[in-house]
Amino acid sequence: MTQPTPGETNPREARDHPEFAVVLIARAATEELNAAVQAATVLAGYGVEVLLLAPSELASAAAAESGPANLRWIAIAPDTDVTDCRAQALAETGADVIEFVDARLAPLISWDEVAPVRLGIVEVGWGAPMTALRASLERLAVPEPDEPSAGAV
Amino acid sequence: MIGRCLQALIASDLPRALWELIVVDDGSRDGSVSIAAGHADVVVRLPGPPHGPAYARNRGAEASLGPVIVFVDADVCVHADALRRIAWAFARRPELGAMFGSYDADSPQLGDISQYRNLRHHYAFRREAGAAETFWAALGAVRREAFLHAGQFDEWRFSRPQIEDVELGYRLRRLGYPIGLDPTVQGTHLKRWTLRGVVRRDLFDRSIPWIRLRLAHGSSGRPGQLLFRPSEWTDTALMGLAFLLLVLAALARLPALAALAGVVAGAVVISSVRLFWFFGRRRGLVFALRMVPVHLLYHLLSSLAAAWAWVLYQLLGAPTASATVRAQSEAGPRRWPPHPRRTEASFWMEGGAGRREG
Numbered sequence: 001m002t003q004p005t006p007g008e009t010n011p012r013e014a015r016d017h018p019e020f021a022v023v024l025i026a027r028a029a030t031e032e033l034n035a036a037v038q039a040a041t042v043l044a045g046y047g048v049e050v051l052l053l054a055p056s057e058l059a060s061a062a063a064a065e066s067g068p069a070n071l072r073w074i075a076i077a078p079d080t081d082v083t084d085c086r087a088q089a090l091a092e093t094g095a096d097v098i099e100f101v102d103a104r105l106a107p108l109i110s111w112d113e114v115a116p117v118r119l120g121i122v123e124v125g126w127g128a129p130m131t132a133l134r135a136s137l138e139r140l141a142v143p144e145p146d147e148p149s150a151g152a153v
Numbered sequence: 154m155i156g157r158c159l160q161a162l163i164a165s166d167l168p169r170a171l172w173e174l175i176v177v178d179d180g181s182r183d184g185s186v187s188i189a190a191g192h193a194d195v196v197v198r199l200p201g202p203p204h205g206p207a208y209a210r211n212r213g214a215e216a217s218l219g220p221v222i223v224f225v226d227a228d229v230c231v232h233a234d235a236l237r238r239i240a241w242a243f244a245r246r247p248e249l250g251a252m253f254g255s256y257d258a259d260s261p262q263l264g265d266i267s268q269y270r271n272l273r274h275h276y277a278f279r280r281e282a283g284a285a286e287t288f289w290a291a292l293g294a295v296r297r298e299a300f301l302h303a304g305q306f307d308e309w310r311f312s313r314p315q316i317e318d319v320e321l322g323y324r325l326r327r328l329g330y331p332i333g334l335d336p337t338v339q340g341t342h343l344k345r346w347t348l349r350g351v352v353r354r355d356l357f358d359r360s361i362p363w364i365r366l367r368l369a370h371g372s373s374g375r376p377g378q379l380l381f382r383p384s385e386w387t388d389t390a391l392m393g394l395a396f397l398l399l400v401l402a403a404l405a406r407l408p409a410l411a412a413l414a415g416v417v418a419g420a421v422v423i424s425s426v427r428l429f430w431f432f433g434r435r436r437g438l439v440f441a442l443r444m445v446p447v448h449l450l451y452h453l454l455s456s457l458a459a460a461w462a463w464v465l466y467q468l469l470g471a472p473t474a475s476a477t478v479r480a481q482s483e484a485g486p487r488r489w490p491p492h493p494r495r496t497e498a499s500f501w502m503e504g505g506a507g508r509r510e511g
Binding site (some may be wrong): 009015016018019020052082087089090095096098099100113114117118120123124129130131132133134137138140142143144145151 | 163167168170171186187188190191192193194195196197198199200215216217218219221236238240241243244245296297298301330338461487489490
């Protein structure tokens with residue numbers, strides 16, 4: 001995914017869907033990096049840029065290995081808080097739609113379902129499962145509020 | 154402000170696994186997008202100048218995944234239970250097309266005008282709890298199916314904050330989707346209003362277009378109309394009458410007419426005694442008394458809005474998109490971000506207003 005550069009004619013005019021980037025933030029464990037590579041491999045098929053923010057020693061070691069071409073390693077200081085990490089990632093990408101994910105959770109996400117929606121290629125249809133909402137609330141034991149009373153001020 | 158509002162959302166007691174937080178950056182220049190990125194799951198950046206809330210909400214909704222889409226304005230701090238109440242409302246009534254909550258009665262640190270506006274909103278919305286004939290997107294939720302069926306917000310006509318939510322609500326109702334007003338779904342409104350801002354917002358961006366819409370399509374006659382509650386109309390008409398009497402008194406130099414105008418204005422105050430009682434309970438007697446002239450001014454502005462809306466409706470009919478938007482949309486190349494799109498289901502497309510559209 002190319003970035004617009006100063007002086008370049010604006011490539012945005014030619015797009016027919018938004019550019020989508022996924023920002024993965026890894027903290028320490030090597031497993032997180034493996035998870036990120038795995039997610040990036042799936043997302044490469046959609047042309048999605050993946051930014052992996054990781055502590056510098058992990059990033060430099062991992063960058064030496066080959067990975068998907070759409071994966072960019074960005075070194076962060078170990079004590080950088082999430083807000084700063086995300087702001088840094090935001091500045092690094094020119095994408096229109098940016099999703100932030102903890103690297104540990106990346107393999108749990110069905111990117112084949114998520115990416116086409118974020119890219120505007122597929123619209124979530126009318127038949128979205130409302131019945132599943134109640135089941136989810138009950139499964140997670142979300143307390144049911146009282147019915148609102150009408151009219152009293 | 155955006156940081157406080159996002160923190161309020163993050164503090165929601167609805168489990169995080171059940172919802173995603175999407176922030177749409179509609180051309181901000183103040184670093185809001187960096188703050189938003191610190192909290193959001195997804196940030197949608199719209200390049201260029203601001204496109205307006207209708208357009209921005211549509212782009213955010215398109216990037217979302219869930220069966221229910223909740224819209225929250227960037228100056229509203231939701232209560233911790235708001236999302237949970239919304240989720241359960243749709244779980245209990247899967248046929249619900251949309252629902253909305255209200256501002257709470259807090260924000261006492263704001264000035265009198267802001268407090269009047271927020272408290273009055275809170276009072277009116279609690280009074281109208283239940284089935285609604287309109288929609289409110291500052292803290293409102295819509296079922297995706299209904300939202301798409303209705304054609305989303307009308308980004309073609311509403312390029313700035315106006316009645317894009319009201320108009321969507323009318324379309325949803327016309328398609329048969331129930332809308333609910335649950336005033337226990339609350340948020341604190343942080344906006345600091347000035348008198349000038351209120352006049353501009355309520356008169357030109359809210360009342361006049363809403364009345365034009367109402368003139369074009371009439372009333373369903375059902376409750377839940379908010380602005381169009383009969384007692385509200387009566388007070389507005391009385392304040393218009395008081396204003397006319399005052400003008401006549403000045404022109405004809407008849408003090409009796411001025412006295413009569415005072416009596417009519419007094420009738421409006423008496424008619425609104427429950428509202429002032431509510432103000433007194435919340436902020437004290439002095440505050441309630443201070444709000445009397447503000448309330449009379451509100452109804453005076455509403456009467457002027459009604460008159461002006463009627464004139465505009467007779468002369469112009471429905472509002473329409475700017476020439477630039479129309480030209481871009483008609484050229485129609487597929488691009489992102491898209492040009493404002495015209496929804497064929499727009500409420501303005503039918504009825505008397507639609508016939509006048511040139």
